[in-house]
Amino acid sequence: MSRLLATAAALLLLTAPAFAQASEAEDISSSIFGPRIPTDDAYGAFQRGYYLTALAAALPRAEKQDAAAQTLIAEIYAKGLGVAENPARAAGWYQLASNNGDKLASFELALLYENGDGVPENRERAAALFVKAADAGYVPAKYNVALLMVEGRYAKPDLLKAAALMKEAADAELPEAQYDYGTMLVQGAGIAPDSKQGAHYIGLAAEQGLISAQIDYATILYLGDGVPKDLEGAVKWYAAAAGAGNAVAQNRYAKLLAAGEGVTANLQDAAMWRALARRQGLNDTSLDRLLGKIDKDDLAKGEERARFWPSTPPTQTAAAAPLDAPVPATPPVVEPQKP
Numbered sequence: 001m002s003r004l005l006a007t008a009a010a011l012l013l014l015t016a017p018a019f020a021q022a023s024e025a026e027d028i029s030s031s032i033f034g035p036r037i038p039t040d041d042a043y044g045a046f047q048r049g050y051y052l053t054a055l056a057a058a059l060p061r062a063e064k065q066d067a068a069a070q071t072l073i074a075e076i077y078a079k080g081l082g083v084a085e086n087p088a089r090a091a092g093w094y095q096l097a098s099n100n101g102d103k104l105a106s107f108e109l110a111l112l113y114e115n116g117d118g119v120p121e122n123r124e125r126a127a128a129l130f131v132k133a134a135d136a137g138y139v140p141a142k143y144n145v146a147l148l149m150v151e152g153r154y155a156k157p158d159l160l161k162a163a164a165l166m167k168e169a170a171d172a173e174l175p176e177a178q179y180d181y182g183t184m185l186v187q188g189a190g191i192a193p194d195s196k197q198g199a200h201y202i203g204l205a206a207e208q209g210l211i212s213a214q215i216d217y218a219t220i221l222y223l224g225d226g227v228p229k230d231l232e233g234a235v236k237w238y239a240a241a242a243g244a245g246n247a248v249a250q251n252r253y254a255k256l257l258a259a260g261e262g263v264t265a266n267l268q269d270a271a272m273w274r275a276l277a278r279r280q281g282l283n284d285t286s287l288d289r290l291l292g293k294i295d296k297d298d299l300a301k302g303e304e305r306a307r308f309w310p311s312t313p314p315t316q317t318a319a320a321a322p323l324d325a326p327v328p329a330t331p332p333v334v335e336p337q338k339p
Contacts (some may be wrong), residue, residue, distance in 0.1 A: 040068075041057045042054045042055075042057035042058040042061065042069060042072055043068075043072060045057060046072060046075075046076075046081075051076055051081040051082030051083070052082045052083070054072060054076065055073060055076055055082065055083070058070075058072045058073050059073065062093070062096075065096075065100055066100075067096075067097045067100035067101055067102035067105065068097075068102065070093050070094075070096045070097035070100065070102070070105065071093070071094065071097040071102045071104055071105045071108075073093045074090045074091075074092075074093035074094040074097060074105060074108065075090070075108075077089045077090040077093065078090035078094075078108065078112075078118075086118070087112060087117045087118025087119075088118040088119070089118075090108075090112070090118060091109060091112050091118040091119045093105075094106075094108050094109035094112070095109060098129070098132070101136070103132075103133045103136035103137060103138040103141070104133075104138065106129045106130075106132045106133040106136065106138070106141070107129070107130065107133040107138050107140060107141045107144075109129050110125075110126040110127075110128075110129035110130045110133065110141070110144075111126070113125045113126035113129065114126040123153070123154045124154050126154070127145075127148055127154035127155050130144045130145050130148065131145055131155075134165065139168070139169050139172040139174055139177075140169070140174065142165045142166075142168050142169045142177075143165070143166065143169040143174055143176060143177045143180075145162075145165055146161075146162040146163075146165040146166040146169065146177075146180075147162075147180075149161055149162035149165070150162045150189075150190075159189055159190030160190050160191075161190075162184075162190055163181070163184055163189070163190035163191040166180055166181040166184060167181050169181075170182075170201055170204075173204075173208070175204075175205040175208035175209070175210040175213065176205070176210065178201045178202070178204045178205035178208070178210075178213070179201070179202055179205035179210055179212060179213040179216070181201050182197075182198045182199065182200070182201030182202035182203075182204075182205065182213075183198065183202065183216075184198075185197050185198030185201065186198035186199070186202075186225075186226070194226075195225055195226025195227075196226045196227065197226075198226060199217070199220045199225065199226040199227045202216055202217045202220065203217050203220075205217075206218075206237055206240075211241045211244050211246050211249070214237045214238075214240050214241040214244075214249070215237070215238070215241050215246065215248055215249050215252075217237050218233075218234045218235075218236075218237035218238040218241070218249070218252070219234070221233040221234040221237065222234035222262075230262075231256075231261055231262030231263075232262045232263070233262075234256070234262055235253070235256050235261075235262040235263045238252045238253040238256065239253050242273060242276075243310075247276075247277045247280035247281070247282040248277075248282065250273045250274075250276045250277040250280075250282075251273070251274065251277040251282050251284050251287060253273050254269075254270040254271075254272075254273035254274040254277065254287055255270075255284075255286070255287050255290060257269045257270035257273065258270035258287065258290035258291055259290055267291060267294040267295070267298055267299075267302075268294075268298040268299075268301055268302040268305075269302065270287075270290070270291060270294075270302070271291060271294060271298065271299050271301075271302025271303060271306075272302040272303070272305045272306045272309065273306075274287055274288075274291065274302075275302065275303045275306035275307075276306050276309060279306070
């Protein structure tokens with residue numbers, strides 16, 4: 001025993017200068033970059049997909065009323081990550097975390113009450129929890145509370161406050177909020193009407209890939225409502241939403257292709273998009289008239305392409321075009337961009 005102590009003491013003496021240098025280096029690093037953030041082993045394991053390891057690491061902290069650990073456990077049970085999905089158990093952990101001030105837990109618990117998932121359905125309780133999370137600064141909760149105020153369900157109707165909350169969520173780059181706030185600006189709901197600003201926010205949501213925003217923004221550009229008229233821009237956004245499978249966009253894109261508005265006329269492409277919209281139950285006599293003089297061969301090819309869309313029909317694959325042939329018109333892929 002004494003020998004071990006002596007050996008340990010000697011080791012400490014030998015390494016003391018190294019410890020001093022390391023400590024001094026850490027002090028200098030902290031003064032430049034700030035203090036180091038302690039490693040969260042439970043969250044790290046969760047991020048890497050080691051859910052049972054994360055659960056084991058989080059439990060001791062959760063028992064000490066660590067809200068973040070409680071929320072992590074709730075997420076594991078809510079989504080069935082490495083364990084059997086158990087909404088009721090998730091709700092219990094979310095409740096504990098919410099009691100300890102975790103805004104994400106309040107929001108997720110509200111969703112459970114909203115849907116009656118693991119707890120009895122209780123819309124009033126859900127609304128109260130959404131308000132709690134919103135007051136704590138959680139952006140999606142602000143959006144939900146704004147919607148409740150607009151609808152006047154389980155919250156006092158208040159368009160002014162709803163518009164203010166919606167703007168906060170929109171400025172935090174939540175696409176649904178950007179779209180709805182833009183619509184409120186266009187309609188003058190709870191805020192002075194401003195078509196130009198409304199178009200701006202709807203455009204931001206379109207850039208983030210929200211299909212409903214892409215369709216409305218395309219229409220705004222087509223009509224020049226609050227912005228300069230831009231037919232090519234309208235084509236771009238209708239094409240993006242059409243390529244995502246939206247029937248309304250497919251129908252409108254087909255019209256522009258058939259009429260040659262903002263894009264080179266292409267009746268075969270128009271026939272394909274019309275067929276895709278029809279497949280979803282959307283028929284349009286005005287589009288039918290535009291395609292009234294289409295060549296039978298082009299009509300057949302367009303409808304065949306629709307049957308195999310988004311893949312290429314086998315007949316066209318077999319008769320592949322030369323390498324220098326022009327690429328057939330397809331909807332552009334619109335990447336979300338930051339404003």
